[in-house]
Amino acid sequence: MAKNKKRRSGGGSGGKKKTQQQRKGQPRPAASPPAPAPAASSPALWGVGLALLLLSVAASLMLVLQSLGNLSLPGCGPASACGRATSSVWGSVPGLGWPLSHVGLAYFLGIAAAWIVSGGRLPAALRWIVRLSAVGSIGLIIVMIVGGYLCPYCLAVHLANLAFVGLLELKFTGQPMRPALRPIGALVGVFVIATGILAAVQTREAQAVEERDEDALSQSTDAIIEGGGEDAGFTGRYHYGPEAAPVRVVIISDYQCPDCKNVESELRQILATRDDVSFSAKHFPFCTECNWKAREHNMNPHPNACWAARAAEAAGILGGDEGFWKMHHWLFDRSGSFTQAELQQALPTLGFDYTTFVETMGSPETLARVEADINQAVELGLRQTPMVFINGVELTGWRARNALTRAVDRVAATNPPPLTADADRPPSALQKGVNDWLAQPKRTLPSDGSGWAWGPEDPAVDIVVWGDHLEPFSIELDRRLRAVAESAPDVRYAFRPYPFDKACNENMQPRSPQHDGACDAAKAVEAAGRLAGLEASWAMHTWIVENPRSFSLDAAQRKARELGIDPSRFATLVASPEVAATLTEDIAAPRPLGLRGVPFLFVNGRQVPFWRLKGEPLVERIVEVARGGEAG
Known part of the structure; x- marks a missing residue:
């Protein structure tokens, strides 16, 4: 038995050496060619998937900003389909009250991060999460249809999500990324960070709203006690x-x-x-x-x-x-x-x-x-x-x-x-309008670089309105305020341009009414003032708001000639970077104040929430109260 064991052992050792020598004398086989890239690595399809996710992110972000009060989406007021969808029982997570738009934004940001990290090859766990999100989108679309509140922004979120899921299922059939920890970590990390940021912002906004409500409650209770x-x-x-x-x-x-x-x-x-x-x-x-x-x-x-x-x-x-x-x-x-x-x-x-x-x-x-x-x-x-x-x-x-x-x-x-x-x-409604203005906090308004305000330097009443020279309500308010300023020597009035024209205003909200030529109108007023002073600026302003339908740059040049301004110099200045820069400053100025539409009116630093009351001179009454020293 011992001899046999030794013989087998010796034979094994010699065989091993012989095999090594044979390997040294033979050429190594060539490396096999790389496997074809999986479908998920197609740059075009990967880009389409990312674009769909970013569309869901953008639509979710608009809904989040709307819910926080930082953005007024067209067609998304409290009584609209959008407003009713977000305020319904389906607009928040049951039991938590956390807005579904916040969950959606954090989720789509996380999935977009995972998509980027994995090159489109999502691991199986994330694919199932994406499929579940599709079920959720279908369910919420059905709820909106049955409930009669088909919100266009919500619909954009869900349709983009469904398109992404369809793309993932039909086109991306390659092997998922291994290991799966990076894309899963990207999703979880981005979701947690985004949710934390949203929670902090939501808390801050809620505190601000609570403070305003507490102030209003205290003031109105005082008024109740007084009579x-x-x-x-x-x-x-x-x-x-x-x-x-x-x-x-x-x-x-x-x-x-x-x-x-x-x-x-x-x-x-x-x-x-x-x-x-x-x-x-x-x-x-x-x-x-x-x-x-x-x-x-x-x-x-x-x-x-x-x-x-x-x-x-x-x-x-x-x-x-x-x-x-x-x-x-x-x-x-x-x-x-x-x-x-x-x-x-x-x-x-x-x-x-x-x-x-x-x-x-x-x-x-x-x-x-x-x-x-x-x-x-x-x-x-x-x-x-x-x-x-x-x-x-x-x-x-x-x-x-x-x-x-x-x-x-x-x-x-x-x-x-x-x-x-x-x-x-x-x-009465008239007095309520005045009271609502008096209840507004006094704000420090951004300075006006142009300085085309009409009235004394130290007025009893300082009126500032941001408006569009071609917009009907801005025109109506301007007509009434000019009449007030002309009849009251202690009133100062400034009309600052905020044109609803994409030619110069990138801050316009989606689906906002477009007033083509409003940028040129604002530039014409500025150019007239620079070339011929305050009276020429107001003369050009008045001519434009009284003839909005016939306004054009050619017509403005003819008006400039009537005002004694060289038309060629006028045209050159209208097109100049200096005038464009001044207009950009005017457009940017009211955004921190919460502008959501025009006209945007302030009297003595207090915003006028509602200025138009059918059959009642509300604006004129507010100015009268301000002249009397209230809210000065």
Whole structure:
């Protein structure tokens, strides 16, 4: 056995040496050619995939900026499809309240980073995440279609995402990147960093909004304690609580309005714990079926709100105070939405006969009552619901935490006497417009490099407006402000250009109205001033705003000749870099102030939130108040 083992061992050693010698004497085989690049490495397809991801990033970013209040997207106001989509239950992560647009932006940034790192060869784990995102996009598109709020920006996000997933599944069939840690790390890292930044910005914005709401709440509560205005007898048709009460709450609301439901919920707790508060309700349904103001603005965000309001009025007609409040609570509990079958099932439990109730609800009387409330709300300057009044004075800042409860507590602590609604005196829409201006913070406006303001150097009233020389509302406001400035020697007025013309304004928002020639109009005013002084600048400005449809550079040259300006020098200066630079400064100046559209008006450093009130001289009244020393 030992000999055999040794022989096998020796033979093995010798064989090993022989094999090594044979390998040394033989040429090594040539290296095999590289395998063909996987489909994912195609530069063109990789670029298409990245472009689709960046499109989703861009659309998500616009929605994020809109939600933070830093950007006003066209067609994305609170009552629009976009606004209703982002404010719906599907607009945020359930249980967290974190906006879905924030999640989308962080996700698409992360996937874009993973796409770049992997050269388009996403590992299997990320491919499944991408597929799940496609399922989410399809689901959200269906929700938007069924809910009637097909937001174009949301749709752009989801369609770009679906196109990316389709490209990944159909074209990118190469081997995934190995190891997979780099692209997965890129996704996770970018997602976490982006989410952290968004959380910090969201927190800062929320704090700023909370501070503004707290200031508004404090100021309006002070005004409630001091007393109201002139018109008497402000109340609804039905009352909850004592008729004569120290604290009298009136709320103009919409049964389908989420903010109204929140305020209603807080008020119910107040009424359940206090016996010194009375409440009456008025209607302002944001629905075109009964609201002429909604039809005027083509706003129909709450399609059942009119019938909800008429149902409440029918209950009041048939059941008095008790009947009205039963229906009022039932409607708010279901956010103002009901079908015929649901109404038929609920009416007996509320104490109503179905046939009688439906006949009453559809009668002209209920419509007339709702329309009367709408008209009064417009007269009071309502711009959103809810509109809350305590003892006849509007309570602003109601979004602050427990705002209504705290306001009621402060008012009640002053021991006001129990009074009826005859003592309540809400201000008119005109006075509300003035009050809204007075409530604005005083801002330091960017300096005007041109210096073409009309009026004294040290005015009692300093008016600055950013506008577009060819835009109708800018023209209307300018006409009224020039009339004010011409009749008041202590008023200074400056019209600073913000043309809605892509030829010089890169800050224009998507789908903004384009006013071709507005850049040239602004340059013409600047050139006239540089060549012939202040009066020539205003003469050119006035001629343009009075003839917007016929404006052209040729026409402006002819006007320059009338003003005694050499047309060739004028044309050269209009086209000069110096004038273009001044216009660029004017365009950039109002952005930090929050410009979202034109005209953008300031009086004595305070922004005028609303300057146009049908049939009322609101701007002129604001100037009059400013001349009297208020908000100076």
